[in-house]
Amino acid sequence: MKHLTTSQVSTIDQQHIWHPYSSLTNPIPAYHVVSAEGVRLKLADGRELIDGMASWWSAIHGYNHPELNAAIKHQIDTMSHVMFGGITHEPAAKLAQTLVDITPAGLEKVFFSDSGSVGVEVALKMAIQYWYSQGNSEKSRILSLRKGYHGDTFGAMSVCDPVTGMHHLFNNTLAKQLFTESPRCGFNDTWNESHIADIKSQLVKHHHELAAVILEPILQGTGGMHFYSPTYLKRVRELCDEYDVLLIADEIATGFGRTGKLFACEWAGISPDILCLGKALTGGYMTLAATLCTTKVSDGICHGEAGVFMHGPTFMGNPLACSAANASIELLLNSNWEEQIAAIEGQLKSGLAPAKNYSHVTDVRCLGAVGVIELKESVDVATIQKQFVDKGIWVRPFGSRVYVMPPYIISSQDLDTLTNNMLKVVEFYK
Numbered sequence: 226m227k228h229l230t231t232s233q234v235s236t237i238d239q240q241h242i243w244h245p246y247s248s249l250t251n252p253i254p255a256y257h258v259v260s261a262e263g264v265r266l267k268l269a270d271g272r273e274l275i276d277g278m279a280s281w282w283s284a285i286h287g288y289n290h291p292e293l294n295a296a297i298k299h300q301i302d303t304m305s306h307v308m309f310g311g312i313t314h315e316p317a318a319k320l321a322q323t324l325v326d327i328t329p330a331g332l333e334k335v336f337f338s339d340s341g342s343v344g345v346e347v348a349l350k351m352a353i354q355y356w357y358s359q360g361n362s363e364k365s366r367i368l369s370l371r372k373g374y375h376g377d378t379f380g381a382m383s384v385c386d387p388v389t390g391m392h393h394l395f396n397n398t399l400a401k402q403l404f405t406e407s408p409r410c411g412f413n414d415t416w417n418e419s420h421i422a423d424i425k426s427q428l429v430k431h432h433h434e435l436a437a438v439i440l441e442p443i444l445q446g447t448g449g450m451h452f453y454s455p456t457y458l459k460r461v462r463e464l465c466d467e468y469d470v471l472l473i474a475d476e477i478a479t480g481f482g483r484t485g486k487l488f489a490c491e492w493a494g495i496s497p498d499i500l501c502l503g504k505a506l507t508g509g510y511m512t513l514a515a516t517l518c519t520t521k522v523s524d525g526i527c528h529g530e531a532g533v534f535m536h537g538p539t540f541m542g543n544p545l546a547c548s549a550a551n552a553s554i555e556l557l558l559n560s561n562w563e564e565q566i567a568a569i570e571g572q573l574k575s576g577l578a579p580a581k582n583y584s585h586v587t588d589v590r591c592l593g594a595v596g597v598i599e600l601k602e603s604v605d606v607a608t609i610q611k612q613f614v615d616k617g618i619w620v621r622p623f624g625s626r627v628y629v630m631p632p633y634i635i636s637s638q639d640l641d642t643l644t645n646n647m648l649k650v651v652e653f654y655k
């Protein structure tokens with residue numbers, strides 16, 4: 226295969242390629258990464274960056290990991306892909322059993338799909354088909370939280386915050402869902418029943434038309450990087466039971482240890498009826514999502530008029546992705562991930578604390594392997610990104626939040642460099 230020069234890559238990129246949320250008439254040059262190893266991204270110009278993003282929170286073991294590489298290479302030599310209709314295989318069976326074993330109790334059935342957003346679509350369809358199958362087609366709307374983010378496809382967009390969820394220009398086309406205020410109680414705040422008043426009143430008023438509540442447990446990610454009280458989650462679970470509404474937990478960002486528990490639902494000791502997983506599921510190697518549900522939900526669906534769940538993507542259960550996921554989960558569970566993440570949390574807290582004294586910073590907060598500096602005003606991503614790169618770190622803020630979610634394998638020295646250089650940039654950013 227003939228290779229492209231660096232300048233050819235750059236020209237083609239700017240002329241032809243959409244990047245996430247990007248313009249093609251005013252393209253911002255993308256950084257050309259030629260390789261990645263451990264927690265470092267290597268640029269075409271030879272510079273190396275310490276990665277604070279874990280490729281949007283997914284590369285928990287870092288890059289080019291020998292065990293993940295070996296698992297995928299072995300799978301390539303066996304079978305890269307085969308349709309899942311009427312066929313099964315060991316990588317999918319192994320992964321399904323592991324997910325049933327490690328996720329909160331009661332989640333027994335697994336639906337594999339291609340990406341987080343599709344995993345959310347699957348969850349919404351499961352909830353709606355469940356009630357339809359009970360002869361209750363009126364229960365077809367979803368109650369979601371303000372500041373929530375669940376993905377970019379149409380169903381997922383409909384449950385993102387309608388104002389800040391980046392999708393308001395599609396509002397005329399999106400399904401009309403219901404929204405409740407975002408949790409007002411921070412992770413460590415003293416609980417007060419008034420914190421649950423709004424969602425309770427929505428459930429009282431609308432439960433007859435609600436299929437499910439969807440939320441990101443403990444951490445509202447892309448919608449603002451806010452951590453909220455486990456009691457809120459616990460009370461929502463109780464209210465869903467009381468008003469006969471399913472609970473969908475979207476753990477696409479929080480799953481696999483990110484908040485300090487294997488799954489964020491564990492902070493509240495709850496099990497959802499439906500659980501969405503993605504991102505770190507494969508250690509950031511391949512795109513894969515899993516939507517798990519209880520037997521009550523699967524039985525409800527399959528005893529209904531259709532008799533089957535109405536979904537089935539071409540690349541469902543892709544063996545390469547499943548084998549990456551199997552290797553990644555094994556690696557995680559065999560590591561001392563709880564200590565690693567507790568250490569990262571401690572270091573993020575002390576490393577980012579000086580930012581609390583900057584006049585243009587409103588808050589600094591950390592939980593697990595997540596550290597957030599919130600500024601008074603939104604940053605210009607291209608400008609600040611260049612400053613981070615010049616300091617040898619990869620940090621990509623959104624809005625007014627400058628945050629890091631590093632790979633769990635980051636050394637304390639690299640984490641120091643990451644937080645110190647973040648502070649240097651943030652302190653003088655105007």
Ligand SMILES: Cc1ncc(COP(=O)(O)O)c(C=O)c1O
Nearest residue numbers: 340341342374375376446477478
């Ligand atoms: C909580 C949550 N749900 C869903 C998604 C969508 O996942 P994907 O980008 O893989 O479609 C994201 C992505 O950031 C997310 O954070």
